[in-house]
Amino acid sequence: MNLIDARGIDFSHGGHRVLQGVSLSVAPGEIVTIVGPNGSGKSTLLRVLIGALKTQKGSVTRQSGLRIGYVPQKLHIDPTLPMTVERFLNLPHAVAPDAAAAALRAAGVPGVAGRQMSQLSGGQFQRVLLARAILARPHILMLDEATQGLDQPGSAAFYRQIEAVRRDLGCAVLMVSHELHVVMSASDRVICLNGHVCCEGTPEVVSAAPAYRELFGTGTGGALALYRHDHDHGHDHHHEAAE
Template sequence: MSRPLIEAKGLSVRYGGATALSDVDFSIGRGEIVTVVGPNGSGKSTLLRAIVGSERPFAGRITRAPGLRLGYVPQRLAIDPTLPLTVRRFLGLPRRTSAAAAQEALERAGVPDISTRQVAGLSGGQLQRVLLARALLAEPDLLLLDEATAGLDQPGAAAFYRRIEDLRAETGCAVLMVSHDLHVVMSASDRVICLNGHICCEGTPEVVAEAPDYRRLFGEGTQGALALYRHEHRGHRHDPGHHHHHHHDDARAAG
């Protein structure tokens, strides 16, 4: 096993007197897809901020591989929606970007034709793709996604997950995804981590779906089930007619 891209040992984070995270051991390796799930207030975003470096640990330490490049896809855009701003201009903030690099990032994110559009006029799904494109400009070793599919409908979320899977295959980047969508985890996840102030359980999606802790935390309303989005590879020709149907049958069959 090569050195992890990032590793946390005994990580604790406190706000005021309250402990947001306690004694978390976490690592992610090159090319790995890891999903973190947990209820609101479980410390998911705190973990992400600690990894990005915008949150100081109260205890423990975080080591990053030398020269680690991070791409961060925030949950929402902190920008005035009334600002006249094209996608192309937005991709050039805060660092100037060549037109070719911007275009390549948009293509990788699956929205090749929107560089001249106004950011304010984009749909939620398009905006997510633009934020993804912006993160890809960093040519990340590790792509961090904070609840990136919040507000997307299920086909939209499934399509977004497939895009992330393809990106991992194309670029070899690792992916750390924080998901509020407890019972929808990308099946390509190598590991799922259940967080509730500490790590309750972790393992492959199939293992976590059966874990008693997972069922206790998320069992109500989800029957403890983890719906897994399967990426169907048909010789990599994506048949438009087939995009949305089969995912639920697959999830059941895989369960």
């Protein structure tokens, strides 16, 4: 059974139709990436799948008891507000210190529990958000452009961390991004969205699809590089192939 099934989703905001007839599913353990240009409805779709937004048409079915870990696009914390990483991880519910430490290790930032949130680098901040998302041992991890603001090496490292979390937890991953240079690094399946599903399939299939090329172009202008990883081994192999 799929973790999430969405069928025929329509969503409008302020008289503007953001999503039209969108259908998708995510199976246990699968890594799915949603790509699309700015304004294509990617973040809206994710919020619909989580249940934060109600659709005007269509249905979303979630597996009974489904646990979702969510990493937002950005989170503003007042820099003048004293808050350690440990305290942040204890909001809104207290967690055991060993559980918090394990989540930080899994997210790739061990030893930062005593640091102030305001003192973290961009990459560390996002990894703390990831740690908070995996504290509940989710069945599916959802990330909404979680590497926005990071440079390319930082983004690639973050996506490799996501692969490690998927291996360790056995969870599915649904990622939303416009960062074509790294976003397909770990994907089993890619969905190209522009208000509707333009094309869907493996990274190689989608990158060759006419609908994808119409949106993003080809060559260096398309800024597409596929970082292929071997999911069956515990170490990373990444080979960059520019389209």
